[in-house]
Ligand SMILES: Nc1ncnc2c1ncn2[C@@H]1O[C@H](COP(=O)(O)OP(=O)(O)O)[C@@H](O)[C@H]1O
């Protein structure tokens with residue numbers, strides 16, 4: 001008799017869209033539905049999402065994908081579990097009495113808190129934070145977003161005053177709402193997400209008193225309710241879906257999206273790495289069971305916790321696909337992402353143009369929060385193709401800078417890099433990545449690796465796979481490898497030009513602010 005076919009569902013809540021996928025045991029998606037949702041940019045540097053719209057987009061994805069699944073003749077009873085993966089750092093606050101959000105979610109890319117960051121950096125003790133939580137102080141983690149909400153939104157302050165303020169990243173918010181909200185009050189987060197708030201001690205995987213105290217200079221943060229930190233794969237901690245086509249189905253896995261992609265690429269051995277080109281771009285390097293605190297501008301984070309925590313070094317780039325979207329939506333360069341890649345292919349190179357896409361300052365390994373997007377080398381020769389090409393190249397140069405930093409921190413240069421995410425569809429970008437770094441770039445055929453990672457976390461909890469060794473045959477077919485096609489000398493020249501441009505972006509925002517004071 002043939003083995004019963006089993007499936008795992010996966011919610012992938014990204015920065016620009018939500019998806020629900022249903023995977024078979026070999027890691028093949030058999031049903032998928034994706035919904036884009038509103039990107040709200042109320043002021044320069046501000047970026048928000050409507051938390052209720054995020055939840056409804058996820059619910060629609062689940063219902064539509066299940067419809068597809070059933071129309072292919074499958075029975076929903078063969079879905080054994082559901083996993084969740086999500087954009088990290090994006091911050092939601094809600095009233096735990098009503099279960100209603102109190103303000104839009106402040107997205108990870110948002111830079112409204114840059115002045116708070118400057119103040120915090122000047123406070124005694126700020127230099128010891130990274131050793132506890134693994135991250136440098138910047139606008140990127142959730143903490144300053146929470147402080148901003150408490151200070152600037154009276155409706156948030158009022159709920160805080162009465163002791164009912166709940167704070168969470170998107171995983172915590174989604175799981176809470178999918179479980180039915182205030183009534184069930186399933187309020188949890190996993191270490192890969194909690195690590196991104198700056199409140200978690202990356203060694204104990206618990207909230208750190210030292211961190212909470214440091215940030216409690218104006219508001220007593222012990223009065224705010226934080227989600228309980230639980231393992232990334234767990235049979236009961238994440239509750240179950242309260243409504244919709246999968247009502248009563250258990251959520252048994254949860255991973256921040258970049259950790260999920262590492263799991264989906266099966267980066268389980270120390271030394272394995274992946275780079276995900278989505279809205280931003282994030283390189284994670286598995287460092288094994290001990291954290292490595294970077295001395296070269298990288299983050300120390302949690303790769304996954306399936307019983308024993310595994311750590312990663314991370315290089316975070318704020319702008320990747322969002323640069324492509326910027327060209328389409330703000331500059332009318334095309335209506336589809338692939339048009340940008342085709343436009344870039346019309347020219348043989350960027351024609352001397354360098355675009356430092358510092359829309360959120362520059363993240364790893366530079367951490368320049370007073371930079372803004374800047375183009376260098378514009379001449380009468382510059383065409384739209386050059387701008388498109390320079391936009392794609394920017395993420396490749398930043399990846400090269402991250403790889404250099406990683407080699408210093410781990411004293412082991414990477415010999416190849418696995419890639420995924422929407423922008424990895426651009427063959428030109430992947431070839432440029434190989435050209436700039438000089439290492440083979442390996443792109444799998446099935447690139448929904450983030451969603452697959454969450455499915456793996458969920459499936460491991462309920463015995464769809466019993467251990468990591470059973471995943472060997474999952475998603476192995478049809479890889480493409482990109483090798484360097486230009487000379488090392490040319491690659492070095494291109495990268496030096498980029499580094500010169502980065503140097504020149506420093507201080508732009510501060511100079512503007514000082515100018516206003518005059
Ligand atoms: N062929 C392509 N060339 C360049 N960029 C692309 C291509 N296809 C998708 N993208 C970009 O990838 C991003 C979406 O990737 P995705 O992994 O879905 O991101 P997220 O999870 O952050 O929402 C978008 O910004 C889109 O513009």
Ligand SMILES: O=P(O)(O)OC[C@H](O)CO
Nearest residue numbers: 014015087088278279280
């Ligand atoms: O939406 P992505 O895929 O760019 O990922 C967002 C990250 O989790 C932010 O840290």
